[in-house]
Amino acid sequence: MSADLDQLENQSIYILREAYNRIDKLAMLWSIGKDSNALLWLCRKAFFGRIPFPVVQLDTAMELPEVYEFRDRITKEWDLDLKVEQCPPEEEMDQTLPPLTRAAARKTEGLKNLLRDHAYQGVMVGIRRDEQATRAKERVFSPRSLEGDWDVKDQPAEFWDHYKTRFPEGVHVRIHPLLAWTELDIWRYSQREGIPIVPLYFAKDGKRYRSLGEKNITFPVDSNASTIDEIIAELQVTRVPERAGRAMDNESEDSFERLRSVGYM
Amino acid sequence: MPHSQLRIVIVGHVDHGKSTLIGRLLNDTGSLPDGKVEQVREMSRKRGMPFEWAFVMDALQAERDQGITIDTTQIHFKTKQRPYVIIDAPGHTEFLKNMVTGASQADAALLVIDADEGALEQSRRHAFLLHLLGVRQVAVVVNKMDKVEFSSRRYEVVAQEIKDYLAELGLQPKAVIPVSARNGDNIVSRSEQSDWYLGPTVIEQLDAFRPQQTSPDQPLRFPLQDVYKPDDRRILAGRIESGRLRVGDTLHFSPTGASAKVVSIEAWNHPETVLSAQAGQSIGITLDKRIFAERGHIAHHQADAPTLAHRLSVRLFWLVSDPLVVGKTYTLKIATGEHRVTVEQVTAVIDVEDLSSTPGKAVRRNEVAEVVLRSRSPIALDLASELPRTGRGALIDGNDVVGGCLVVEIEDAAAANITEVSHTVSLEERSQANGHKGGIVWLTGLSGAGKSTLAMALERALFDRGWQTFVLDGDNVRNGLNAGLGFSSDDRAENIRRVAETAKLFADAGMVVIASLISPLKSDRARARVIGGERFHEVYVAADLATCEERDPKGLYKKARAGEIAEFTGISAPYEAPDQPELVIDTDALSRSEALAQLLDYVDETLGKNSLKSEKELTYVI
Numbered sequence: 107m108s109a110d111l112d113q114l115e116n117q118s119i120y121i122l123r124e125a126y127n128r129i130d131k132l133a134m135l136w137s138i139g140k141d142s143n144a145l146l147w148l149c150r151k152a153f154f155g156r157i158p159f160p161v162v163q164l165d166t167a168m169e170l171p172e173v174y175e176f177r178d179r180i181t182k183e184w185d186l187d188l189k190v191e192q193c194p195p196e197e198e199m200d201q202t203l204p205p206l207t208r209a210a211a212r213k214t215e216g217l218k219n220l221l222r223d224h225a226y227q228g229v230m231v232g233i234r235r236d237e238q239a240t241r242a243k244e245r246v247f248s249p250r251s252l253e254g255d256w257d258v259k260d261q262p263a264e265f266w267d268h269y270k271t272r273f274p275e276g277v278h279v280r281i282h283p284l285l286a287w288t289e290l291d292i293w294r295y296s297q298r299e300g301i302p303i304v305p306l307y308f309a310k311d312g313k314r315y316r317s318l319g320e321k322n323i324t325f326p327v328d329s330n331a332s333t334i335d336e337i338i339a340e341l342q343v344t345r346v347p348e349r350a351g352r353a354m355d356n357e358s359e360d361s362f363e364r365l366r367s368v369g370y371m
Numbered sequence: 372m373p374h375s376q377l378r379i380v381i382v383g384h385v386d387h388g389k390s391t392l393i394g395r396l397l398n399d400t401g402s403l404p405d406g407k408v409e410q411v412r413e414m415s416r417k418r419g420m421p422f423e424w425a426f427v428m429d430a431l432q433a434e435r436d437q438g439i440t441i442d443t444t445q446i447h448f449k450t451k452q453r454p455y456v457i458i459d460a461p462g463h464t465e466f467l468k469n470m471v472t473g474a475s476q477a478d479a480a481l482l483v484i485d486a487d488e489g490a491l492e493q494s495r496r497h498a499f500l501l502h503l504l505g506v507r508q509v510a511v512v513v514n515k516m517d518k519v520e521f522s523s524r525r526y527e528v529v530a531q532e533i534k535d536y537l538a539e540l541g542l543q544p545k546a547v548i549p550v551s552a553r554n555g556d557n558i559v560s561r562s563e564q565s566d567w568y569l570g571p572t573v574i575e576q577l578d579a580f581r582p583q584q585t586s587p588d589q590p591l592r593f594p595l596q597d598v599y600k601p602d603d604r605r606i607l608a609g610r611i612e613s614g615r616l617r618v619g620d621t622l623h624f625s626p627t628g629a630s631a632k633v634v635s636i637e638a639w640n641h642p643e644t645v646l647s648a649q650a651g652q653s654i655g656i657t658l659d660k661r662i663f664a665e666r667g668h669i670a671h672h673q674a675d676a677p678t679l680a681h682r683l684s685v686r687l688f689w690l691v692s693d694p695l696v697v698g699k700t701y702t703l704k705i706a707t708g709e710h711r712v713t714v715e716q717v718t719a720v721i722d723v724e725d726l727s728s729t730p731g732k733a734v735r736r737n738e739v740a741e742v743v744l745r746s747r748s749p750i751a752l753d754l755a756s757e758l759p760r761t762g763r764g765a766l767i768d769g770n771d772v773v774g775g776c777l778v779v780e781i782e783d784a785a786a787a788n789i790t791e792v793s794h795t796v797s798l799e800e801r802s803q804a805n806g807h808k809g810g811i812v813w814l815t816g817l818s819g820a821g822k823s824t825l826a827m828a829l830e831r832a833l834f835d836r837g838w839q840t841f842v843l844d845g846d847n848v849r850n851g852l853n854a855g856l857g858f859s860s861d862d863r864a865e866n867i868r869r870v871a872e873t874a875k876l877f878a879d880a881g882m883v884v885i886a887s888l889i890s891p892l893k894s895d896r897a898r899a900r901v902i903g904g905e906r907f908h909e910v911y912v913a914a915d916l917a918t919c920e921e922r923d924p925k926g927l928y929k930k931a932r933a934g935e936i937a938e939f940t941g942i943s944a945p946y947e948a949p950d951q952p953e954l955v956i957d958t959d960a961l962s963r964s965e966a967l968a969q970l971l972d973y974v975d976e977t978l979g980k981n982s983l984k985s986e987k988e989l990t991y992v993i
């Protein structure tokens with residue numbers, strides 16, 4: 107029985123279709139991680155096989171080789187309209203940020219360049235509320251200024267699936283179709299649907315990646331889970347947070363919050 | 372353990388202890404990640420406070436410093452029974468829209484009240500909003516019992532007061548639980564300090580709530596979200612809001628009245644054929660014939676149609692500082708449909724303290740009111756008490772969602788003050804007398820494509836045959852009927868609407884109306900088709916832009932090229948050619964007389980004597 111997965115799937119499809127209908131120029135961010143792979147899958151369901159907007163990877167050239175290999179294979183197999191946006195170097199980042207957070211900020215700048223150069227009015231991002239406390243406060247349709255600033259204190263009302271879809275000039279919207287999903291939901295859904303997964307998620311020599319990021323700021327966690335079944339079993343008992351292997355989150359009390367308030371995903 | 376999670380919202384007055392209760396629930400059910408308790412202890416120490424459970428929730432720097440919860444946060448935890456999502460709703464007055472955002476997603480609610488202070492304004496407002504947002508399962512948590520030494524008498528006073536208030540809203544709390552969130556009394560385990568209390572603990576009560584479900588046995592409502600053409604299929608996509616549909620069902624669409632049979636329920640990567648779908652499912656269907664259907668139209672079965680209304684009473688909550696005022700026009704969004712509505716009357720502004728009401732002219736931020744809305748075009752909707760998902764909506768002003776409302780009363784268009792008088796002379800009688808049917812021949816195309824020439828020639832030809840016919844020419848009507856209208860997009864749309872309504876009256880009178888208008892936008896022509904119904908015939912008078920520009924009978928292209936005319940169709944404004952017009956006449960390829968012959972053939976076939984005869988025979992056969 108997976109009535110709850112059906113419900114999540116139906117809701118995400120509804121959100122994707124609202125975004126496609128209401129927002130003029132749309133793109134989806136693809137980090138190649140498990141969440142955005144599930145999001146790609148949902149897009150294919152929502153639009154009957156063909157994803158009607160480009161899929162963008164914000165590339166820092168620092169991903170693990172398995173990630174690039176997976177990206178190229180899936181792009182071909184699923185006939186994706188892939189655009190790779192090269193992120194600016196670390197030297198150009200705000201030097202007051204802690205060093206690891208600075209590395210992550212490259213993606214924020216890459217996203218700003220992407221928005222500026224292609225005039226996208228909406229970007230879909232596969233973040234979830236249960237990943238991190240600041241993401242828990244997100245709206246499904248979350249407006250941002252051109253600089254990517256997120257005004258957490260003045261977010262639009264969102265009720266009965268009526269989303270904010272009209273914006274003044276210069277504002278873009280982040281669309282979060284997976285907000286209500288949990289890490290466990292994503293794994294159960296990936297298993298049920300047979301969604302391809304980057305092999306780094308599966309344990310090798312007692313270690314696996316629980317959350318995928320650039321190789322300089324992400325580390326594998328202790329685990330023996332080498333199949334989706336084992337990962338699901340592990341998640342049902344673990345008390346280690348999902349982003350424990352993400353160095354930048356743990357650098358200082360507010361580092362992730364600082365990243366997000368200026369436009370990080 | 373079932374995976375299906377229950378969504379609960381925790382509401383109440385600022386400082387009555389919502390965040391503390393949540394911190395406790397997470398800790399006592401073993402749901403906190405490792406290290407969180409230490410982190411909270413450290414955060415409390417840094418700020419010189421005793422251990423503060425509320426910090427678990429208050430993840431943002433700004434919140435910790437201000438000491439109030441700013442936005443709704445969703446946190447997951449588990450009991451032995453099932454997983455939960457807690458939606459923390461803020462109590463501070465100015466953050467009402469966040470509370471609405473949180474509470475509208477909930478299956479059940481906990482209303483937290485300070486044992487010492489009792490229910491305050493926000494407690495009552497939140498209870499009222501729970502009722503308005505459709506949250507029916509509510510339990511009351513009387514918190515800070517340690518401050519009143521677990522006095523059963525104090526508990527009884529607070530409990531009775533809130534029960535009386537909820538009763539007036541038609542809400543009956545499932546339990547009223549005395550707790551101390553700070554100390555963990557009656558959260559997971561029963562407290563020895565309240566041995567006089569026999570009801571459930573907070574966890575026991577949560578486990579007793581049921582997930583909100585939509586029944587597939589209700590009438591079908593399938594509001595369209597979009598129409599996709601991934602290949603040669605034309606897929607109507609949307610989510611079933613109530614009821615069920617099956618392949619083979621005849622669907623009727625409101626407000627157009629179109630109908631068609633469901634041929635398939637489309638699914639991607641789904642090996643088995645899908646034969647039925649029900650409430651909650653996001654689906655796509657194909658139909659047996661091509662009808663005009665678009666986002667906002669609602670599919671239903673013939674027997675259980677939504678009401679078509681021009682005038683409705685709603686109960687609404689207002690979220691923004693600009694007040695709602697009588698006479699102002701807003702967009703009302705119900706399911707996926709958007710409608711322009713004007714506020715006719717503010718019947719009552721409701722005081723949430725004592726539920727008394729006073730009439731007014733405006734509704735201010737954070738107020739709740741009964742309001743009458745009027746729409747020019749009919750809106751398909753239901754009473755919120757019968758089908759909530761098509762009986763409630765959001766009000767939009769400019770770019771913003773400014774309020775939400777429930778439909779509490781509908782004036783059926785059929786029963787409205789504008790009663791359509793039924794004629795004693797029937798359409799068939801008129802047709803028989805004239806020897807042809809009434810109809811609207813709508814000629815669309817670029818300026819210079821030959822619409823006016825063709826329209827006048829057709830009028831002459833039909834008149835000479837003894838037909839009742841008249842041309843409504845785009846330029847001519849602008850001198851009279853539409854003299855007040857300019858060339859803004861709104862005015863152009865209104866121009867077309869009026870011509871369509873006028874054409875319909877002529878057609879009802881039995882005439883063949885030839886409407887000759889550029890009408891460049893599909894959406895405007897679609898509206899004209901809705902107005903004209905099955906008497907509407909779209910004829911695309913096609914010619915290359917280059918040809919039209921060369922002909923330039925009125926010298927307009929020259930002016931447009933010189934920049935003297937703004938937004939001239941074909942030059943500086945788009946022309947959207949029809950996808951599937953009833954007839955295409957290519958004036959590039961045909962001579963004037965060939966074009967007329969083709970048009971005349973079509974009109975004769977669809978509106979002439981033969982079309983009458985077959986109808987008549989059919990009637991006798993039946």
